[in-house]
Amino acid sequence: MIGKLKGIVDEIGEDHCIIDVGGVGYVAHCSARTLTALEGVGTVVTLFIETYVREDMIRLYGFRSALEREWFRLLQNNVQGVGAKVALSVLSTLSPAELANAIALKDAAMVARAPGVGRKVAERIVTELKSKAPAYAGEAAQTIGLKQDLGENAAPAPVADAVSALANLGYSRDMAANAVAAALKTAGEGADAGTLIRLGLKELAR
Incomplete structure (x- = not known):
């Protein structure tokens, strides 16, 4: 199981990049935010990896931070109807801190800005992850309590x-x-x- 890759950026595509590690090119599917953060072909990068193994394929998902990877897992493991594609779309639109804030404020409209995420899925995300947002708020941790109070009208x-x-x-x-x-x-x-x-x-x- 691959958990992290450190190598040279060999290619940057619309939804993936190829990382050269010792002459082996690994294809990592990434959020738009992660791809935008790459400094270009030929630069050194470290990606946190989530490895999916299926009968017919092995797919790697890459993230610039461990926190972003944790949100990728949380979205899929805790919200019905959210798979890898939807999770990547959410993380392409919102940073981990922005997502934690939206959940705390019960701002489903903010989550629904992500392409392919309808109102019902967005509402499930803010409802199902309400109790988990504080632990994964990152830079938003200092204000998450106040925002949860606002979201609960408390x-x-x-x-x-x-x-x-x-x-x-x-x-x-x-x-x-x-x-x-x-x-x-x-x-x-x-x-x-x-x-x-x-x-x-x-x-x-x-």
Whole structure:
């Protein structure tokens, strides 16, 4: 079983790349984000690999981070109707942090932006992975609790009102929640909505 490849990028295709490891070219099917992150043919790269073995084939899926690979596994193992193709589409559209945030906020519309992911599948993703998102939030870990409260309508009224106000100004709920989370650190837990909105706007203007 192959878990990681380190070699030279030999080819970059629409949905795959070929990594030359000691003269052997390995075809790795990748998300668009992973392919875009490659620095070009001839450069050295390390990919975290998920190996699929079937009766008629062996297929490798490559990812730039172990966290992205974990999400690839989570999506398929925990959500009905999600296979490798749909999982790659989701990870092509959303980073692990963005996906964790969308799940915490119950933002099925964000997940449904991925090509080939319908509303019903997106809703299953945010429902079935709700309890798992915090453990795989990556860089979003610091604000995931607040976003889950918002998704469950359990956040304090000033926080919910501030996020709603910023979202009404055209910011995504994820951006609004991040800004309010930063504002809370400055103003404290007892801050009113007006203060959180003002400080949140300063964060968003940076």
